Structure formats: C-alpha cells, structure tokens
Amino acid sequence: MAQLAICGGSPVRTKPFTAWPIFSQDDEKALIDVLHSERWFMGDRKEAFEKAFAQYQEAEFGVAVSSGTTALQIALEAAGVGLGDEVIVPSYTFVATASAVALVGAVPVFVDIQPSTYNIDPDSVEAAITPRTRAIIAVHIAGRPADLDRLTALAKKHDIRLIEDAAQAHAAAWKGQRVGAIGDLGTFSFQASKNLNAGEGGFITTSNSELAQRAWSLHNCGRSPEGAWYEHPLIGGNYRLGEFQAGLLLSQLKSLDELAERRSRNGEALGNAIEGIEGIDTTEPDERITTHAYHLFVMRYSAAAFNGLSRDHFIEALNAEGIPCSAGYRPLYGEPAFTTRFAHYPLDSPYYGGRPDYGQVHCPVTERVCAEEAVWLTQNLLLGEESDITDIVTAIEKIQKHADALQ
Ligand SMILES: *Cc1c(COP(=O)(O)O)cnc(C)c1O
16 A cells, blocks of 8 residues: 555555446336337437437427537537638537537637636637627536536627537536526537437537527428428438437436436535645536536646646556546647648638638647646546545545655
C-alpha cells in the first residue's frame, strides 16, 4: 500500500467498478417481444418511446432517430440552418456537435468554455454573433446543464435558435425543468456509452409544434404526418430509430430514474470528498442545476499540488491504482477535419465566401483544460457502493502523498 502501484506497489483497488451496460430479464423480454411481434418496422414501440421519452424530458414533442449525430443534423435543418449560415459551438465537446453543422452545409464557429463549468461561455457566444449566425448549440457537458438563462436570453435578443446538445444529459434539470426543450430544440444520444443506451440511437425534443413537424418530416423521407405514404413535401433522409432499439429503450427507460439518482448521490459524495484534497476540484456548484446527470465526473487537476506531477502522469498513476480514468477531449478546432484544406463541401462553399481558417482559432481555457487539467471518470464508476467512492479518494490521496517518487 505504501508504494504507488505504478512503481510496483499494490494497487488501492483490484475489484472492477460496476459494468456497463446494465440489463435485466425485462430488457431481454422487450427484445424478444419485438422479434415475435413480427413488426420489426412501423410497430408501436417507436411511437410509444417517442411519447415516453419526450414526456420524461418535459418536452411536448419527440422524434426518435438513428443517432445523436443525426439528431443534431435534423435539429439544425429543422431550425432552418443551411448553406452559408454560421452556428456557434463550444470547442470542448464531442466532434459531432461541430461536424453536424458542417454536414448540413453550415459553418461551425468555435468559442471557448468557462473555466469553472467546462460549458460554453455565454460572453464568448455573444462576441461571436454575426449577421450570418443562425443558431447556438449549447452542450450540457458531462451531464451538467449549460447556463440556459443567459443562452436563451441571447438567442431571443438576436433572434437565433438555441439547440441543446443533451447527448450526455438524460434526466439533467435546470431550475427544476429537465433539459431538451428549454431551448428551441434538444438532441440526445443512446449510443452505448450514454446514460440511456440501446447501442445506437438518438432523439430530438422540442415544445414547438412547427419545429417538431419539420423534424419528423426530415427524419422520415420528407413525409408529412397526415400525408400519403408516397407524398413528400420536403427532402428528408431516413433516420428512423428501429423497433428493436425502441423496444429496448422503453424497457431501459424504466430504470433511468434509479440510475440517475445513484449517479447524483455518488457524484455529490465524490465532489464533497475531494473538496479536502488540494489540487483536485470538480466543476463549481450552481444552485440552478437541480439535477446533474453525471455522464462523466470531471476532475480539475492542478500539478502544483502534486509536486509538479503532470496531468498525464497522474492519470497513468491513478489507472495503475485500479481507478480507470482518462484525459478526454482535444480542442476540436485543431482536428484535421477542420484544419486541413480539402475540397469538400461545405467548408469551401462559395456561399460562405471562402472556408474559415481554423488555424487562427485559439480558445485558451479549452487548450489549458485539454492539455493539463481535465481528468474524466465515466458514469459507471458512480453506480456502485459508497466504498467505490472511498477507493477513488484513497487512490488520489496516495498519489499525492508519494508524488515525489514519480519525479
Ligand atoms: C455522444 C455525443 C454525440 C453524438 O451521439 P452519437 O449517438 O454517438 O452520434 C453528440 N454530442 C455529444 C456531446 C456527445 O457526447
């Protein structure tokens, strides 16, 4: 115990954390039921799930689609975003938040995050608004709602749309209301790592009937809900969620409350426990966040309190102690997808008057967080017992105490 595991000592923990996904016999039955129904297409599960999950997120309407990425594309198109438009996105997020913008022919404009929340910085958003701006995408990063008060006010003031990327934020709530329909539209993912999971899948929430109808049409071959099967008022792809996934999601949804409560309880406990450790913080509490979904538990690491041990070495040492963790995202605007000149629609679109030069973009908070501060723990670490939290804290304290051995 005295010696760090990375130096050959015994690790704090050898037991694995709670495995993910979690499924029951009910989930098994839900899948078999779809199989036996012989209605693998246009059965009643997709619609039932649309009603149930929209209601869960306190949205009037919901459309179930193939992924979180396609949900973003459809939400953008439903909001009228297209060629030559600009959409403001945070530079600290999964690539889909920005690539979806490019995939509908618009230009992602990257802005910085707040150092205390890791969410999009409303001041940077305001500074980035131009006459071409059509929408803002606010990501509820790690399951922590972005500042929806300021962002909804900004969107209203400039007459642009606010889309909530809630791929990490099932069950999260802002001032008592679940996220997804506080902005004009919200999007969710049911990809395997997410807090509600069917392997793949996505969802669009809104309480605006016009946007809901457009989103529905865009995900279903441009059909209209009342129209004939071969009547197509819009050009739309086929992005429908399948019946098997809908069946599984209906069943998984039943345990979301319980799992969300567990994540909240353990997330808060871990937050409180690390308060006493110098050089380890989490994001700052905010009373307006009534439910944090804890898709990730974000630790903010400071090497100074660990005898100068770099964040990356800290992560190696913590992994060796039996606590799986990682560094997370890189600044998105630095990815070759955006920086490399390529003759690819739409970033070279003549509608935009030349492609944006992402080599000029610098977001100092994002760069520092990615390079030396962020340490991620995934949501399944928060699904176990109190002793799991104790092990995480013990391992961090052990590394701090023996940090000089790693110099
Ligand atoms: C996972 C994720 C997405 C994309 O969802 P997929 O279902 O994987 O396409 C989009 N945005 C964020 C913030 C995500 O975490």
